[in-house]
Amino acid sequence: MSRSATAVNLNNIPVSHSAILSIRARILEAAAEMFRSQGYDVSMDAIATAATVSKQTLYNQFGSKEDLFKAMVADRAAAMRAPLNVSALERHPRDMLADVARQYYSHACTPYELSYTRMIIGASQQFPEIGEAYYEAGPKQILEALTQWIGREERIGRLDTGGDPQFAAEHFLGLITARIETRGLLGLDVEMSPTEIERRSRFCAEIFMRAFGPEGLPR
Amino acid sequence: MSRSATAVNLNNIPVSHSAILSIRARILEAAAEMFRSQGYDVSMDAIATAATVSKQTLYNQFGSKEDLFKAMVADRAAAMRAPLNVSALERHPRDMLADVARQYYSHACTPYELSYTRMIIGASQQFPEIGEAYYEAGPKQILEALTQWIGREERIGRLDTGGDPQFAAEHFLGLITARIETRGLLGLDVEMSPTEIERRSRFCAEIFMRAFGPEGLPR
């Protein structure tokens, strides 16, 4: 909706934080930061100030606070892609899985990412469709990428999920989040040393192989 | 703080929903429901109405909205106990674990419980100590109860976590939540058929036994 012709941004020249961005982009960026750090309750004045833009421009471009919020979420959703390099078929499943875990621990599990998710969860009470949109753009993408990869490995005979690769993918993701997400969402510290990350990543991969390796569990 | 002498409630006679409860109890109950279903943004007027009490009484009893909210969380926290019957030592670990999973799926994973957690997560942005208090009273209790049980089983020789029962407990809990919590918190449907609950519970228990059974993984 309303992706107007204003958003040109022809300049792909590397540009220092918030310089010649189009007005819409600048607003969306500032809105993301303000909503993330202060929740849906930030005032439009605060967002306007953060975007170094007048309040009227906010309304010219997005119509209302709710619309701005949704546009911001949609914008960020478009930027999220499954950070899963599924092309590396030659790697052993165990290594691939450990890598997925490592990626989770060092990206999705970051205070910044967590505070964004926390904000979305809070807002999904008020705007249920936001929760759904976020799920589709984030967690679901990762789940599906992983599911596909597992499916492929199963066809090759290197994994055996009994024909339910998504079931396997869900449990692997559950295993790596292992309550860390819950704690992070509640604002508790979730820092992990590189050693700890390595230990957990390897462990999760090993567990998964035991459960879904070629001669895994009977199901 | 401020557990005043007003909260008597000598009547343990079974009483239909919201009858002769002490005023404080009635307010706390209504506040819990309103905060849960509408978030911290509910108006004090709405809470007063829901508690069939005048707004002034709210302020007489709790001083401010923030204090009422915190009192409500503390009240609910006191009511939460680890729903883990750890006394059943004679049962096989596999059965015990499956039962923990079943309990999770049929209690913690309920739309009602999830919406309360969702609200807490949202509020923890504004009041970080609330997130912590909730964690201590809820998830941490369960984690610790499970950790203790695992520790005991390890001493008996029926489990082997390599001396880190909490690590094992965390992963088991991660395994059973398996992304269901994430979806639920975002407001998506998480209904499961009894068959599905049974399948998942058994599966998680089996995985755990493979990982931490007497001749489990090398660590």
Added chain:
DNA sequence: TCACTTTTGGACTGAGAAGTCCAATAAGCC
């Protein structure tokens, strides 16, 4: 019965915030 405390309802204050209006200014385009 009498004094004391609490509740009640309803009006009221003050602050903060969404959204609007408008005249002046700047930017983009032919």
Added chain:
DNA sequence: GGCTTATTGGACTTCTCAGTCCAAAAGTGA
């Protein structure tokens, strides 16, 4: 340059809501 459209700032309206005030009514205890 000149036309058009967008941005600016800042005042303004309207509304919601936390918290207060107060006089009347209801409990409560001895």
